[in-house]
Amino acid sequence: MPDTVDITALHGWIREFARLIADHKDLLTELDAAIGDADHGINMHRGMSAVVTTLESESPGRPSEIFKRTGMTLVSTVGGASGPLYGTAFLRMSAIAGDAESLDGTDLAKLLRAALDGVAQRGKASVGDKTMLDALSPAVEALESAIEDGQPLAVALGAAVRAAEEGRAATIPMVARKGRASYLGERSAGHQDPGATSVTFLLAAAATSLS
Amino acid sequence: MPDTVDITALHGWIREFARLIADHKDLLTELDAAIGDADHGINMHRGMSAVVTTLESESPGRPSEIFKRTGMTLVSTVGGASGPLYGTAFLRMSAIAGDAESLDGTDLAKLLRAALDGVAQRGKASVGDKTMLDALSPAVEALESAIEDGQPLAVALGAAVRAAEEGRAATIPMVARKGRASYLGERSAGHQDPGATSVTFLLAAAATSLS
């Protein structure tokens, strides 16, 4: 049953996400400098470093626990817009994960759908507003339909990553309507959204670690 | 009697001094920038412009009056160190001039000696402290001895100017002990003193206008 995601794999996912954030900290900050306040990479790196430390010392044994610790740590350490948004995403995944010891593809799709809904609620943004939603939303849809079609998890996650990447690219011409970039009005067009970029790393980390 | 200085000549002296200051405003300010606060040219120009305006509108008819209006206007408009110093110099000349309608060489030497004493008292500086005294003092001495030797005023004033110029040059290697330049200690050496420069213009103006 290669499509079962156990707790070790989930630890790997979070660590891999932290690694991608660390590696691309400057990229994220530069993207944010263009249309925001030049801290997205710094914020996410501070948060994910704290998460890695927490998970190492506490080593949670259940999916719901690992997501809860991740979400709470992000809420407590990131601040700004991305702290509550990523925090809410992981806390919603934790709530959905319930007592499960491991997850399958269908579970994973449900979790990410809950994360997406949480981000949308918290941020009151819609697809097209030039936010992380523009990468996360198509990714979740791609994952859901691939799983529904009975695709193996690896294939389904691959499709999700591609959808996220396309969504990320689609943010470039958009005029921001939410977040700090919205102050720029028309001047926000022509720049890739930092949050859409970091959330694409979350999907990429899943594809690497969960299948 | 070419050696009699009348009121018209004295007006000419002040106007010529004002002209030299105006022409060398930037030089004086630059010299002050190096070892002071970059305002000597601005200060003297503000003051001498005001003096010219005052003399034009009031047209004082006696030597004591012209020096008094000049001194008081300088005191009231220049500020900084040079205001009280130049002001005192002219006010002392006014006091010595008494009721005289015109001046001869001996009078002029006495007046400038009084001016020198006034500056020294007011500023509590000595020759060698890198101030206007270093040009004014040798100039007064040269004037006195030339007049005592019976030289014509033109010759005597020429000697005074040359002495002032030498005194001015002598300030270059000096380490300042008075005024703002003294804060620099050893770093004040190698720069010509702004006040010694402006007072040399006062003597040069005399040589042009009084003989």
Next chain:
Amino acid sequence: MNKLINDPGNVVADALRGLAAAHPELRVDHEQRVVFRGDAPVRGKVGLVSGGGSGHEPLHAGFVGAGMLDAACAGEIFTSPVPDQMAAATNGVDGGAGVLHIVKNYTGDVMNFEMAAELAETEVVAVVIDDDVAVQDSLYTAGRRGVGVTVLVEKIAGAAAEEGRPLDAVAAVARKVNSQGRSMGVALSSCTVPAAGRPTFDLPDGEMELGIGIHGEPGRRRVPTGTAAEIAEMLLAPILADLDFTGGDGVICFVNGMGATPLIELYVMYQEVAAILGKAGVPIARSLVGPYITSLDMAGCSVTLLKADDEILRLWDAPVRTPALRWGV
């Protein structure tokens, strides 16, 4: 980057230690980065909590004290604090009459304060400040930013709370001040975030950024620098176009320095602002001139007008005793 700091990562912690040392009348929780009134919680009084990213000093911690805030949360430079901080502040100032959150309208601040309110153990009402006319306001955007009016709300709502008014009434005063206040700012130089180490934006000599945000967010447009009179006109025109300030009891006129602009220039600006208001028939009832909501080492200023009435003026004049604003006590 010439700054009086140690490790760029420790600026906020170091500054809070300095604040605590210089102001023994305040209590600083260095763990949570919350600055409390020394006597918090005040029994029976509505607690006032604000906070936001650091770098805007004296806002907010400089406004903690009798007649103003009960606590301020300090985030990283230009980054909203986290809900844990706001929850700790909220619980720490809860005197039994509930707590007002004064939140500047930035996505991060709004969301973090929302989560804090969910975590807090007492009744919380939040008032969101959005006075910056440089930003287009609409239902479909993040809305206007909270800038200069924040200072006025903290003072005026603080006085209302000090009078013993209930939570709803204090919140209503805060909302009234926000609805009657407008601001606009200009940058003459960029700020430099210590951790970034270089200016947030390039501003060639001879140009200025009109409508700048307090985090160095770009403004409405870049224009050639002007005289103080011209700049005052550029700042006031959109403010006066947005709200009718005539009639009523005059305005509180607040000319704010961005951090690197000396007071002498602010007085020059104030004079031009006062002249324009005089011509526009807007009487000035009270004034405030100085650097109160700054943007690190940015040069520039902002102008805030608040349409006042009897109640607002009385609360403005009420005693206040904080590090940065102090009168009547």
Next chain:
Amino acid sequence: MNKLINDPGNVVADALRGLAAAHPELRVDHEQRVVFRGDAPVRGKVGLVSGGGSGHEPLHAGFVGAGMLDAACAGEIFTSPVPDQMAAATNGVDGGAGVLHIVKNYTGDVMNFEMAAELAETEVVAVVIDDDVAVQDSLYTAGRRGVGVTVLVEKIAGAAAEEGRPLDAVAAVARKVNSQGRSMGVALSSCTVPAAGRPTFDLPDGEMELGIGIHGEPGRRRVPTGTAAEIAEMLLAPILADLDFTGGDGVICFVNGMGATPLIELYVMYQEVAAILGKAGVPIARSLVGPYITSLDMAGCSVTLLKADDEILRLWDAPVRTPALRWGV
């Protein structure tokens, strides 16, 4: 030069108009450029007059009011006012008990105040402030410059005058404060005099001018920039070497911003200064942190220590009500 000004030649006049508009409790003689307490002259009280070149705001006009100065004379930027101004100020604050001149020790200031005293129609005593340890003091030089201690003298002598002490006693307090106070400053950037239009000195990135004067006069030496902790050490070492601050009733510790340095950095500095004083066994009795004696748009700070005793602390704590310092009233 990005400044909020109109004609560079009118900066002082414009700023005085702004000050007058923002502070109706003061009376400004725009002709003579003298700022008076609204109720000057105060019958039977010693009058306090200070003044100097402009560009150091809030010094001196920001310290005019009850408990501090009765009048301040504003010179051109960085240029001493003229005797006419000081004489007008002196005559205007003469309440029959004589007038104290508080003079910063610069050749121009000293001479202009001397001439003013000769012109004035009342008894005048002058106290010359010379606290800057960056400058070598000797009988044969112009002596130390007057810097941060000026603010403390104006406050403390102001309180003594407000108490109704006679001229000699007020002068004695001022002299005591001057003799027990020491300062040292550092520049992280040059200032720009508006009329000059370019920085007074070149300071490459990564260097600072240690021992800077408040007019941008060069300091003791140019050194590589350091951390706040290192800078605090460089400023305090010569101060502590010059006077024994241990024993007694602690110090008033004043960390001053030069005009373009934001408050957050001053608090970082204060923290380091407090730490060094703690190690040196010098207790801090009172503190003051902020831009109070500035140098136009220069970045940097100065540290002033005043060895306090009971009398000084009581006078320091006494009520003061001025635009820039206000407490106890």
